[in-house]
Amino acid sequence: MFQAAFMQRALIAGVLVSILxxxxxxxxxxxxxxxxxxxxxxxxFGGVALGHLLGIPVFLSASVFSVxxxxxxxxxxxxxxxxxxxxxxxxxxxxxxxxVLFLSLKPGYITDLASYLFGSILAVTPxxxxxxxxxxxxxxxxxxxFFKELLASSFDAELARASGIPExxxxxxxxxxxxxxxxxxxxxxxxxxxxxxLVLPAAxxxxxxxxxxxxxxxSALFGLxxxxxxxxxxxxxxxxxxxxxxxxxxxVFLLSLAISxxxxxxxxxxxxxxxxQSGTTG
Amino acid sequence: xxxxxxxxxxxxxxxxxxxxxLHDVNIQITAGSSTALIGPNGGGKTTLLKVIAGLIKxxxxxxxxxxxxxxxxxxxxxxxxxxxxxxxxxxxxxxMGRYPALGLIRRAGRHDREIALTMLARVxxxxxxxxxxxxxxxxxxxxxxxxxxxxxxxKLILLDEPTSGADVEAKDRFYSLIRELKEELSLTxxxxxxxLVVVPSFVDDVACVAKSVHLHACPSEIWDExxxxxxxxxxxxxxxxxxxxxxxxxxxxxxxxxxxDPARTRNTRNTRNTxxxxxxxx
Ligand SMILES: Nc1ncnc2c1ncn2[C@@H]1O[C@H](COP(=O)(O)OP(=O)(O)O)[C@@H](O)[C@H]1O
Ligand SMILES: [Mg+2]
Numbered sequence: 001m002f003q004a005a006f007m008q009r010a011l012i013a014g015v016l017v018s019i020l021x022x023x024x025x026x027x028x029x030x031x032x033x034x035x036x037x038x039x040x041x042x043x044x045f046g047g048v049a050l051g052h053l054l055g056i057p058v059f060l061s062a063s064v065f066s067v068x069x070x071x072x073x074x075x076x077x078x079x080x081x082x083x084x085x086x087x088x089x090x091x092x093x094x095x096x097x098x099x100v101l102f103l104s105l106k107p108g109y110i111t112d113l114a115s116y117l118f119g120s121i122l123a124v125t126p127x128x129x130x131x132x133x134x135x136x137x138x139x140x141x142x143x144x145x146f147f148k149e150l151l152a153s154s155f156d157a158e159l160a161r162a163s164g165i166p167e168x169x170x171x172x173x174x175x176x177x178x179x180x181x182x183x184x185x186x187x188x189x190x191x192x193x194x195x196x197x198l199v200l201p202a203a204x205x206x207x208x209x210x211x212x213x214x215x216x217x218x219s220a221l222f223g224l225x226x227x228x229x230x231x232x233x234x235x236x237x238x239x240x241x242x243x244x245x246x247x248x249x250x251x252v253f254l255l256s257l258a259i260s261x262x263x264x265x266x267x268x269x270x271x272x273x274x275x276x277q278s279g280t281t282g
Numbered sequence: 283x284x285x286x287x288x289x290x291x292x293x294x295x296x297x298x299x300x301x302x303x304l305h306d307v308n309i310q311i312t313a314g315s316s317t318a319l320i321g322p323n324g325g326g327k328t329t330l331l332k333v334i335a336g337l338i339k340x341x342x343x344x345x346x347x348x349x350x351x352x353x354x355x356x357x358x359x360x361x362x363x364x365x366x367x368x369x370x371x372x373x374x375x376x377x378m379g380r381y382p383a384l385g386l387i388r389r390a391g392r393h394d395r396e397i398a399l400t401m402l403a404r405v406x407x408x409x410x411x412x413x414x415x416x417x418x419x420x421x422x423x424x425x426x427x428x429x430x431x432x433x434x435x436x437k438l439i440l441l442d443e444p445t446s447g448a449d450v451e452a453k454d455r456f457y458s459l460i461r462e463l464k465e466e467l468s469l470t471x472x473x474x475x476x477x478l479v480v481v482p483s484f485v486d487d488v489a490c491v492a493k494s495v496h497l498h499a500c501p502s503e504i505w506d507e508x509x510x511x512x513x514x515x516x517x518x519x520x521x522x523x524x525x526x527x528x529x530x531x532x533x534x535x536x537x538x539x540x541x542x543d544p545a546r547t548r549n550t551r552n553t554r555n556t557x558x559x560x561x562x563x564x
Contacts, residue, residue, distance in 0.1 A: 159430070162335045206369065
């Protein structure tokens, strides 16, 4: 089944994109930024439409839109004047509205519009594959370079800042990388569903381990498994790839939630007084 | 004793919009000193510590650091705004204190783990080192934060109300530990607290923080017999500057019968006397 050239490309792209989004998703989920992913993906729609209108590479224009939306949401929220959900709602809508506007300016029907919205295994061209590979390389290298600093500032931003870690820079870096990661996955999974691929693997992995190394590895593994099997299923029974991947991922997440060995603590804060009594010196 | 200055604040004011949190503060922190910042809720203790930690920029005035990199200041916040479900162990959190020293890319190695484990043992948490940090009690989390601050090999430690909510005995144990660590690691200590009973007996200096800061050079002066009666009687003003509403800190009526037994506290002082106050007293 994977002999067909388009299927091989889809598979390679799927492997790259799923690992990429799972690793980014690890930070996104832990920092409770999941909804930002939704906003960034939808804002990218404006870039997709603009690319078509001007006849420039869609990856380029979509990247500009999503990175601008990602950094914009980050900046507006960080200044503290506007709440994060409000900022996301606005960037989300503005990106989509621009997309609709640009599309209306272009006479005729855009054939692969549906594949941008819903994802398609047929859509990945050899050029796309190179772009995805380059983006994956860049993002993974930067994540590896700053991993421990990102971990520390995701856990406790204030303490990270107090110890001299450039927490603000890392926040924007992460947003930029997430935006780029989302754009590189759009063709395969679609704007509407791409943020699920960001969130599901890490959310599922967190049901299985409380050690970040394992959560990260499991997250990549889950993402890979969803994507590869989702692509295979979508090929066999001819259903959209993005939807198949996400339905699969959701099923595994729900199953994990039900049988999780951890039964996640609900942010318990044991009584401080009692614990302080239990001895200071050891 | 050396009187090398580590940090000095010159005419520092901090305003949050209309509200003045600190006004014209001038203090110097000398190497090897231990100072309690005492004052009412909202008096500006936390703000002052954050200014020194480099987390808040003064609206006016300046902070000078002498021969002291920011990484060499260990800040232990009153409460961390963190998601305790974060998949890290106590050891992982303590290791984060080593990150700034490691620099980019380099990961924490065996040497760092040894330092972290030693420090965890020192604060009595060796047994829970690999447990998820969220599973620890409030007091244990506090000590994890202290171990994290200490593995960065700081010169100056800033503790923000480290024992709020703990009972007198637990506080006593806690500050004994802090004082031992101070000697072992030649630390300089600045601790914010509303506690008038236990804390002052463990430090060399007491400073009152209520928008402005007043430093008292020697607590044994404040704490000698006749003053003590006055302090927990009606005349706190004699020491704590007229207009400052210290009754908010420690209502005299309540403080006296419950735990304001001067005998006990004085006893604590005598058994753990620093050479300095020994000389002053007998
Ligand atoms: N980020 C902030 N924004 C606005 N006001 C603040 C902020 N931080 C502190 N304040 C105000 O500054 C004053 C001093 O607060 P704080 O330093 O926390 O006092 P303390 O630690 O002594 O209780 C308080 O009135 C508090 O409400
Ligand atoms: Mg405070």
